[in-house]
Amino acid sequence: MREQENGRRTARATSHTPVMDLDLPAGLTHRPLTLADAPAVLAAIAAEEVVDLGESTMTLEDVESDWLRPSYDIATSTVGVFDGDQLVAYADLSAPSVAYTAVLPDHQGRGIGTALAGWVQDRARAGGSDRVGSQMPEGSAADRLMRDLGYEALWTAWDLELPPEREIVARPLPDGVTVSDASPSDREAAWTLLEDAFLEWSDRDRVSLDDFGARIWGRTGYEPWNLRLVRDARGELLGATHVHLAGGDDGTPSAYVAKIAVRPDQRGRGLAPAMLVDAFALARAHGATRSYLSTDTRAGARGLYERVGMVVTSTWVNRSIRL
Template sequence: MPTPAIRPATLADAPVITALLNEVDLIEIGRPETDQHTVEADLKHPEADLDRNSWLAFDGERLVAYGLLWDESGGERVDIDHYVLPDHQEAGQRILAAMEERALGRARENGAGRAVVHLHLNSSPTTDTALLTARGWTVVRRYHVLTRPVDARQDLAPEPPAGVRVRACATEADRAVVHKLAQETFADHFDFQPRDYDHWMADIDADRLDWSLVWILSVDGVGDAGFLLSRDDREAMGWIRTLGVVREARGRGLGGFLLQHAFAVFAARGRDTVGLGVDTSNTTGAPQLYGRNGMTVHYAVDTWEAVIG
């Protein structure tokens, strides 16, 4: 069998990358859930540098493995995506080796002496994890993708608690508030990387975001105290990307209120499912909050780590 050809990706490759990711989805979770626009958002990100940080492996005309590297830390922490079909592990290993080498180079460009690389994989991935372990990779965290059915007849808009108001993110000033709240409420979370406003806007693919599905919650005596950022451009389900409440306003049921608000809005828009991702070791009680509000595990994702250099 000839060795698969490897080259960098371009934005024009988005359709074949999407097809590969959906083939992986079908194997790992039983149905395709990757939308092309999410792939395009990664490829067109202003920090992407595809010539140096992306890899495609083809077996003839068929894409069999894909890798993408990015650096949000400006230091030693580097992230990668890695997808491979089960019967093409050798091509996947070639891409992984190239990404490891590039990650160390990127970290050294940042002035770091080593690279701490993270990779998110389904808990039962198409990647042969024995090959990862042999290269020194270990699992350091687990996340759950949770889902909940919604129904417009049952999921009605909740009444806000006393002294609490919620507003849609309608202005540029509101967007700046959401950015500030996101940086503050996630600062202590595992693997959080601070992002300035412009980089955060690129991270959330703001050009495609329906800002009417982003809400700010204010509390008497505290001010703007929480937010929920969601989007309705995924074919599989409505999606809650981030939800945060500042420390001084926690314990008042505000996270649950924002969740119920989002469920009602998505149900009214005709959605039947809402999903989100959560760190299972989150110390703010988020997994318990989501469970109390009817969300259950759709699938699990592991964070793998390698220290290189």
């Protein structure tokens, strides 16, 4: 499960949409998920990622903050597959044409993924979308399955990490420019700047302020330093960074730079590298030993991240199919 963007229409299935059936192996059952299923969903995601990537960086907060968006209806947007009481697979139409799925590795190859792909397509079609897709590690079982089912590759994405031993070299801001924590009164301006920046290259609708906030200041454990703003001497907003901590397998927190953007007329001044270094330094000051982020070919920012010392740790493929 990775936050991603896809072309889509705005229509959504309503809570009155009937549950669609699944062609599952004998003995398995399915039902819509509830918030109480979040730990089991996280376990399924993590199990797949450990096989595909060697580790998982997903957290319970990632799952819950996505499901707690005001516009989201978990009852019509999810389905869980169960072997008795154990969740063995799930699908989530997170946005009209963006889906997340996972199947426990020891249940792969039984046709569950194919059944979930059909469910996702039916649900997206019922909601008015003309395309639906997902993002998965390159060469993984899910990637191979989606390719075989006719999903075309749209773009490539990467996870990058600042290694624990890498020295954080200070990057000064231009004269008169400062960086500080966002206050509640700054949230709408930060939302506008970040959404404007991401909509330059992504084909999607603008995320509402409420849904945007559910993933940032509404996220469990949010602290003011998680949203940092860059301003000029007049107080005008020039850039914004969202970074949060995630617990590692060994209990040591890591930092994830979820969003970073600079206003178009301020690019080329060295703001973005300074903002990244600020995020890395703050994360380390709060106990993080690793810092990482995700980007893709549409954003064209991989070179920037590598120049501040980050290295690619995994490659992902975004695949989509027309409905």
